[in-house]
Amino acid sequence: MNLAIRDIRYHRGRFILTSIGLGLLLGVVISMGGIYRGLIADALAILHANKADIWVVQQNTNGPFAESSRIPEDIKYRMRAVPGVAEASPLSFQTIQIERHGKPFRFFLIGYELSGFGGPPEIVAGRGIRQKHYEMVAARAMGMQIGEKIHLGLHDYTIVGLTGKIVSSSGDPVAYVSLADAQNIQFKKDNDAIRNDRERIGANLANIQTLSPVQGKYLQKNISAITESTHTVNTIVVRLAPGANLQEVQDRISRWNHFKPISDAEQTAILAKGMIEKARMQLGLFRVILLVISAVIISLIIYTSTLDKIKVIATLKLIGSQNRVIIGMILQQSLLMGFIAYFIGYGLILLTYEKFPRRIVLEPFDMQILFVIVMAICIISSFVGIRKALKVEPGEALGG
Amino acid sequence: MDKNMYAIEVERLTKIYGKGETAVTAIADATLQVKPGELVAILGPSGSGKTTLLTCIGLINEPTHGTVVIDGTTVADEGWKSGIDLKRMRREKLGFIFQAHNLIPFLTAQENVMIALEINNMTKNEAKSRATELLTSLNLGHRLGNYPSALSGGEAQRVAIARALANKPRVILADEPTAALDTENGKNVMALLKKLAVENHSAILVVTHDHRMVEGFDRIFQVSDGRIIDEKNSIDAG
Numbered sequence: 001m002n003l004a005i006r007d008i009r010y011h012r013g014r015f016i017l018t019s020i021g022l023g024l025l026l027g028v029v030i031s032m033g034g035i036y037r038g039l040i041a042d043a044l045a046i047l048h049a050n051k052a053d054i055w056v057v058q059q060n061t062n063g064p065f066a067e068s069s070r071i072p073e074d075i076k077y078r079m080r081a082v083p084g085v086a087e088a089s090p091l092s093f094q095t096i097q098i099e100r101h102g103k104p105f106r107f108f109l110i111g112y113e114l115s116g117f118g119g120p121p122e123i124v125a126g127r128g129i130r131q132k133h134y135e136m137v138a139a140r141a142m143g144m145q146i147g148e149k150i151h152l153g154l155h156d157y158t159i160v161g162l163t164g165k166i167v168s169s170s171g172d173p174v175a176y177v178s179l180a181d182a183q184n185i186q187f188k189k190d191n192d193a194i195r196n197d198r199e200r201i202g203a204n205l206a207n208i209q210t211l212s213p214v215q216g217k218y219l220q221k222n223i224s225a226i227t228e229s230t231h232t233v234n235t236i237v238v239r240l241a242p243g244a245n246l247q248e249v250q251d252r253i254s255r256w257n258h259f260k261p262i263s264d265a266e267q268t269a270i271l272a273k274g275m276i277e278k279a280r281m282q283l284g285l286f287r288v289i290l291l292v293i294s295a296v297i298i299s300l301i302i303y304t305s306t307l308d309k310i311k312v313i314a315t316l317k318l319i320g321s322q323n324r325v326i327i328g329m330i331l332q333q334s335l336l337m338g339f340i341a342y343f344i345g346y347g348l349i350l351l352t353y354e355k356f357p358r359r360i361v362l363e364p365f366d367m368q369i370l371f372v373i374v375m376a377i378c379i380i381s382s383f384v385g386i387r388k389a390l391k392v393e394p395g396e397a398l399g400g
Numbered sequence: 401m402d403k404n405m406y407a408i409e410v411e412r413l414t415k416i417y418g419k420g421e422t423a424v425t426a427i428a429d430a431t432l433q434v435k436p437g438e439l440v441a442i443l444g445p446s447g448s449g450k451t452t453l454l455t456c457i458g459l460i461n462e463p464t465h466g467t468v469v470i471d472g473t474t475v476a477d478e479g480w481k482s483g484i485d486l487k488r489m490r491r492e493k494l495g496f497i498f499q500a501h502n503l504i505p506f507l508t509a510q511e512n513v514m515i516a517l518e519i520n521n522m523t524k525n526e527a528k529s530r531a532t533e534l535l536t537s538l539n540l541g542h543r544l545g546n547y548p549s550a551l552s553g554g555e556a557q558r559v560a561i562a563r564a565l566a567n568k569p570r571v572i573l574a575d576e577p578t579a580a581l582d583t584e585n586g587k588n589v590m591a592l593l594k595k596l597a598v599e600n601h602s603a604i605l606v607v608t609h610d611h612r613m614v615e616g617f618d619r620i621f622q623v624s625d626g627r628i629i630d631e632k633n634s635i636d637a638g
Contacts, residue, residue, distance in 0.1 A: 001511060001518050001527075003504075010506030010547065315502045318460065319563070320491025321519045394490075395460045397502050398451060398575050 003325065004332035007309075018301055019337055022294065023344025026374065029290045030349045033370065034360035036283045041361045043169040043271040046110070047264065049121040050091075052237035053246060055262045056253060062262070064093055064234035065169050066270050071259065073179070073231040076113075082252055084244030089116030090233040092182040095172060096152065107142055107175050108168035109152075111182020111233075118237055120176050126161030132178050137161040139173035153185040169271060171358050183230035198224050291373065298381035302334050306385035313389050314397035323390060330385045338378035342371055406469070407570045407603030408434040408457060413466035413476075415452050426452040427626045430466070434603040434619075436570065439594050441614060442607045444623035450607045451575060453623065457605065458494060458573045459486045470494070471570040491520050495564030495602075497593075499576035501556040503548040509535060509559045510544040516566040534562040538592070554585035558592070565596060572596075574606040578613050590616055 008015045046065075055064070056071070056079060063069025079088035092111035097104055112118040114129060120137045126146040129135045136157040138144045149156045157177060166174045177185070189197065201223050205216040238261075240249060246263055253261040262270070306313070313326055346367065353360035413430040416423050427449040434440045442450045455461035457468055459475060468476040471493050475484050490496075503512045513531035518524065535544055538558045548556050557577060564572050574593065578586030590606075594616045597604045606617070614620055622630035 001507075001515055001524065003507075003515075006511065007506045311502065312504050312506075315498075315504065316515075316519075317487075318458075318490065318496055319516050319519065320487045320489075320494075321515075322487065325519065393460070395455050397496070397498060398455065398460075 002332070003329040004336065007329065008333065008336065015337070019340040020344055022297060022301075022337065022341035023348065025290060025294050025297070026341050026345030026370075027348040028345075029287055029294070030345050030362070030367070030370065031353070031356070031360060032283050032287045032290065033366050034349060034353060034362050035356075035358055036280055036287075037361035037363055037366065038359035039171075039276045039279055039283075040272050042167045042171050042359055043276050044268060045166050046168065046174065047267055047271065049166055050118050050237050051239070052118070053240045053264055054238040054250060054253070055264070055267050056088075056236040056238060057234070057260050057262060059258050059260050061260065062270050062274070064091070065267075066274055069234050070232050071234075071236065073183075073233045075259065076116075076236050078256075079236050079238055079253070082238075082249060084240055084249045084252075085238050086241040086244075087117060087239040088236050089113050089118050090179055090236050091118045092179055092186060092232075093168075093234045094182065094186050095168070095170070096185075098150075098152070100150075105142075106172050107139075108170070108172045109182060109185065110174055110176050111179040111185075112176060113179045117239070120161070120163035121166060122164050123161045124164050126159070128161055129176065129178055130160075133181055134158060135160045135177070136181075137163050137176040139163050139166050139175065141165055141167065141173040142175060153188060154190060155181075155184070157181065165359070167359065169276070179233070180230075183232065187230040187232060194224075197227060201227070291377065294374070295377045295381055298334060298338065298378055299384050301337070302330060302382050302385035303388060305333065306330060306388050309389075310392055311397060313392045314394055317392065318394035318397045326389050327386050330389055331379065331382045334378040334382035334385070335375060338374045342374045405435060406433045407436045407438075407471055408432070408605060409467070409469035410453075410457060411467045411469075413453070413456055413463050413468060415449075415456055415461060416464045425626050427456070427623075430623075430628050432621055432628065432631075434571075434605055436601045436603050437597055438618045439597045439604045439606070439616065441617040441620045442605065442623055443609065443611070443614060443620050445609055448623045449626040450609075450623045452626075454573055454575055454605065454607045457571075458496065459490050492567060493570050495567065495569035495572040497557070497560050497564045497572065497574035497577045499579045501548070501553075501560040501580070503551075503556055503559055503563075505548055508545050508547055509540060509551065509555075512548070512559055513563045513566050516563045520567050530566065531562070534565060535559065538562055553581050554588060557581060557585070557589055561589070561592060561596070565600065565602075568600065568602075570602060572602050572604045574604065576608055576610075577606060578608065578610055583612060586610070586613055587615075 057063035057069035058071050061067040061069045073090045076088045076090050079085055090113055094109050096109050097106040099105065114132065120128060124140060129137055134155055134157050136159050138159050140162050144159050146159050148159045168174060202220050205211060205220055240246060250261040250263060253259055316326060410430055410432050413427060415427045416425050418424055430453055442453060444450045452461060456463045462480050463476045465478055467474060470489060474481055475489060504515065507515060510531045513534055514527040517527035517530055532544060535541060538561065540555060540558055543551060543555060551559065578589055581589060590613050593604050596602065620632045621628050
C-alpha cells in the first residue's frame, strides 16, 4: 500500500494548492532560464540572419553592436577585391524611437544594399524591398500592417513586407530599409541645418585673409559636400569564397589601417559574453536564489507535513512498521510534489511565453537539468522530515 | 507451572527514569503472568505506572531491571536481550489498541487493517481479504471504504481492534480502550475483547483507570505508586 499516495488522495486540496504555489515559483525559475537563453538568441539573431564570416568595423572598436563603429561605405569595393572574399555588403544600424498612436515606438533599423546581403532573413507577408527609396520591411513584432506609412527623418516610408521574429541585441524588433534610406535617416540634415552649416563654413572661410573670394567659394562648396555626405556605414559584412582561409583574409584586412576584421565567432563571443554578461549573471543569481527559496519552501512543507503525521508515524512504528515504509512515505510525497510543481511551472511557461515582452527560449537540455535539480532539492528537503520522523518514539502513539 | 503456558510473563520488572537524585521509579518489582485466552486488567489511578508497565511489556520502553517474556521468548532481562528484533516482535506477536483509536486518518477502515498485514509482508490481495473478513466479523462490513472521520467512536475503536487482531497476535495490549467512549460503547468494546480473547486464544492486557469497566476481566492487577499492590479475580473486583 502506498501511504504517500493515500495521504495525498485524502489531503488532495492542500496538496494541489501547495503544488500550484511551488509550480508558480518554478515557473519563474524556468522563465528566468528562458529569458537568459532568449537574451543570447536575441543578441545573436542579427548575426545568424546575416551569415557573415567577417564583420569589418572601425579600427580599435568592437563594433558595430558592442561599440560605435563608422567606416566609409566605399570600403566595400576594397573588401570585394581581397582574395578569398566572395561577397561584401555594407550595413547601417540605428535604434529609433518615435511616437506612434500616442505611445513610444522603438525599433532597430537596418539599412542594407539591395544588391548585397544582410537584408530580411525571410518575408512572411507582402514582399521584399524593390525600390531604392521609401520602402520598408518590418518585423512582425512591430505590429505594423502592409501599406502602413511611417515618418522617419525627412520622409515617409511604406511597409511593403513583414519579416519573422527578429530583434536587436536589446530586444527591439528590427525593420529594414535600403542602405541609402538608412543613411538619409541617420545622417541627412534638414534644409535649415544645411543652410546654417553652409553659412558657418562660409563665415569661417571669409575670415581667412589669404583666400581670395573665388577660392573661398570653391572651398566652401567642397567642404559642404564632405560634411553633407551620408555615405558612412557601421560595418561591412563579408562572406568568404568556398575553401578560403578565414585567418588569412582577416590578417590581410588587419594590415590596412583604420579597419578591424572580426570573425563571426569573435562577434558571437563579444555579443554573448560581453554585452549580456551582467544580465546573464543577474539572471543566474536570481535563479539560484529562487531555487534556494524553493528548497526552503519544500523543506518547510515536508517538515510541517511530517509534524502533522507524528501520531500516524508513531502508530506505524508501534505496530512494527519498518523505517523504509515511513521514509518512503515522506520521500515519495516530496518527489511527487516537486514532479507535479515542475510540470505546472513548465506548462505555465509553455502557455504564456509568447506573451512575455522579451523572448523566452526553452532549451530541452536546460529543462532536463532543472528537472534533475528540482528532484535533488526534493530529496534533500525531505531529509528534514525523515530525520524528524525517525526520531519519533512509538510510545508517542499512546495516550489521548 | 510450565513456563511456555504463559503468553506474558513479567518478573520483578522495574523502570527508572533519569539518574541519581533526579531518578524517578515509575514501576518497581512488578511481577505478573497472563495466559492465552485470558482478559486481564491493570487498574490504577493516573500516574500510578500502569502505562509504563504496558509500554515495557509492549517493547516500547526498555525495562531497567527484571525480565519480560512474550510467548516464550525472553525479550528483556536486565535490559533488552541482544539479538531480539523488537519491531518484528511487535509486528508478529503483539497487537495494540489505543485510547484514541489511532487510526490513520488518510486510510479507509479496510486500509487501516490492511496496513498492519502488509507491514507483516502479506500480499495486497490476501490483506484485503483478511481485513474484509475481520471487519465484517466485527459488524463493520458496511464501513470498509469509510475514512475514520466518518466513523462513530465505537466503530473507530472496533476498526482499531480489527487492526490489532489482524496478524493473529498472541498478546493484545490495550491502553485505556474505553476512555474515549460512552459507557454503553465502552461495555460493548470490553465484551468484544473478552469474546476475542477466548475465540482467538490471545492474552489481552488492558490498562484502565475506569472502575466501571472492570466487569468481565478474568483477573485484575491493582497498581499504585509504581507497585502492583493487589491481584483479584473479577468476581472480587466489584
